[in-house]
Amino acid sequence: QRGKYYPQLSYLIKVNTPRAVVMETKKAFRKLPNIEQAVTALSNLKGVGTTMASALLAAAAPDISPFMADEVLKAIPDIEGIDYTTREYLKFVTHVESTRNRLNSQCGSDEWTAHS
Numbered sequence: 001q002r003g004k005y006y007p008q009l010s011y012l013i014k015v016n017t018p019r020a021v022v023m024e025t026k027k028a029f030r031k032l033p034n035i036e037q038a039v040t041a042l043s044n045l046k047g048v049g050t051t052m053a054s055a056l057l058a059a060a061a062p063d064i065s066p067f068m069a070d071e072v073l074k075a076i077p078d079i080e081g082i083d084y085t086t087r088e089y090l091k092f093v094t095h096v097e098s099t100r101n102r103l104n105s106q107c108g109s110d111e112w113t114a115h116s
Contacts, residue, residue, distance in 0.1 A: 012047030021045060025056065032061050035093055039086050050089050066096045 028041035035057065042053035050068065057065035066072070068089050073082050076095055082088075 009047050015046045050084050
């Protein structure tokens, strides 16, 4: 209900062969912790943009790769509009990381790291 529906997106996703999906996904996961390179590798797949890449990376490395959800983006005062680019995602990652670090320092532990 929040995003735009792109009927061609499901077609594009289906164009990817299982081999291509496995290859590009492995390549992306090997690029971690370099999130920009990992997003770029996943974006080589048809129909995979920054938001979808962030979902895959969040599943693989939730400690360093948050999911680029609309609700979270709208809750961040520094983000004026939602721009689904790698550049904006990297700014989002930096914001989430600094917030996690601030909360950790206030708690005096890594309690938030396990839950972020």
